[in-house]
Amino acid sequence: MAKVNSQVSRFDAKSTNRDDELAQTSVLLGKKSIVIPDDFAAPIEGPAKVISVVNQKGGVGKTTTTINLGAALAELGRRVLLVDFDSQASMTIGLGIKPFENEQYNSIWYLLNDPSADIHDAILKSNVPGMDFIRGHEDMAAAEAKFVSEIAKEHKLRKLLAPLMNEYDVILIDCSPSLGTLTVNALTASAGVIIPMECEYFAIHGLALVKSTIQTIKENTNPALKIDGILATRFDRKTAHSREVLELIATQFPDEVFDTIIARTIRFSESTSQGEPITTFASSSVGAMSYRRLARELIARGGSK
Numbered sequence: 001m002a003k004v005n006s007q008v009s010r011f012d013a014k015s016t017n018r019d020d021e022l023a024q025t026s027v028l029l030g031k032k033s034i035v036i037p038d039d040f041a042a043p044i045e046g047p048a049k050v051i052s053v054v055n056q057k058g059g060v061g062k063t064t065t066t067i068n069l070g071a072a073l074a075e076l077g078r079r080v081l082l083v084d085f086d087s088q089a090s091m092t093i094g095l096g097i098k099p100f101e102n103e104q105y106n107s108i109w110y111l112l113n114d115p116s117a118d119i120h121d122a123i124l125k126s127n128v129p130g131m132d133f134i135r136g137h138e139d140m141a142a143a144e145a146k147f148v149s150e151i152a153k154e155h156k157l158r159k160l161l162a163p164l165m166n167e168y169d170v171i172l173i174d175c176s177p178s179l180g181t182l183t184v185n186a187l188t189a190s191a192g193v194i195i196p197m198e199c200e201y202f203a204i205h206g207l208a209l210v211k212s213t214i215q216t217i218k219e220n221t222n223p224a225l226k227i228d229g230i231l232a233t234r235f236d237r238k239t240a241h242s243r244e245v246l247e248l249i250a251t252q253f254p255d256e257v258f259d260t261i262i263a264r265t266i267r268f269s270e271s272t273s274q275g276e277p278i279t280t281f282a283s284s285s286v287g288a289m290s291y292r293r294l295a296r297e298l299i300a301r302g303g304s305k
Contacts, residue, residue, distance in 0.1 A: 022290050023235050023261035025250055028243060034259045036296045042077055043305035047165040051172050051228060051303070052190040056213075057206045058177035061196040061233035063090040064268050066174040068288075069194075071277035072295035073304060074130035078169040081123070083108060084136030085157070085186050086176040087143075092135045095126055096275025107137035112156055113146070119163055127276050136174075143181045153181065154221045158189035169305045179213045187214065188221040192228035192303050196262075197249065199235045199242040204249065228303035229258040231294070236264050260294040262287070 026034045053062045070080045084091040106122040147153040173186045236242045250257050271281035279288045298304045
């Protein structure tokens with residue numbers, strides 16, 4: 001059973017309660033503010049909850065969400081593993097590994113192609129206590145051609161992660177901005193899906209495609225897969241457009257939209273350039289508080305242990 005980390009990032013515990021400073025779906029739509037519990041028991045024994053962070057559109061905050069949600073869950077005492085499943089390896093870079101330092105050996109791509117490799121050898125420690133990660137690599141771009149004729153190719157990642165299932169509470173997979181072989185693998189290995197969605201009109205059309213892909217996975221390779229939530233990202237309080245898109249999303253998918261919203265802030269780019277989560281780089285920022293609230297909301301909704 002995981003224990004709450006005694007070492008946490010540099011934040012004032014009181015700041016996690018300042019929900020009035022955060023963008024919330026309920027408040028912006030003129031409804032009663034939703035209160036998210038602050039305290040949670042340590043997660044129960046059992047296999048990890050695997051969650052894919054998915055959207056076929058790039059630049060919507062998948063990597064930012066994977067890193068910062070993972071860090072926030074680790075602060076709540078969860079044992080977290082992040083998997084960089086994108087050929088751009090943005091998550092790997094965002095956790096402090098420079099592109100020229102990112103060799104193929106012991107990356108997730110190396111593990112997928114070498115049956116004799118031990119996945120434990122590929123696990124790296126982040127600067128957040130309780131949060132580990134496995135590197136991505138640019139060679140993953142060859143996945144479509146590499147696995148095209150392989151039997152049961154959709155289950156490769158699920159089988160690869162099997163030895164780790166009882167060593168973590170949550171495994172977050174940062175997926176590529178496509179709905180190809182890699183994303184199908186991630187969804188087949190997952191119990192839940194988080195869909196980051198930029199608050200701009202054209203993103204709504206892509207959401208239907210993502211949901212269609214999830215339904216196809218449920219019908220063919222993973223009937224237990226469920227959507228944990230749609231996360232509004234890059235929200236701009238100053239524009240009517242962001243509010244209009246948020247209202248449209250909430251109207252079409254009222255049971256799936258997270259109440260927590262991730263607003264635009266330069267702090268995300270700054271923290272990425274420093275190779276650490278915003279929860280440690282700018283611990284008292286609204287961005288950090290937003291992801292802490294999202295972690296609590298995810299647990300409260302049953303999407304995480």
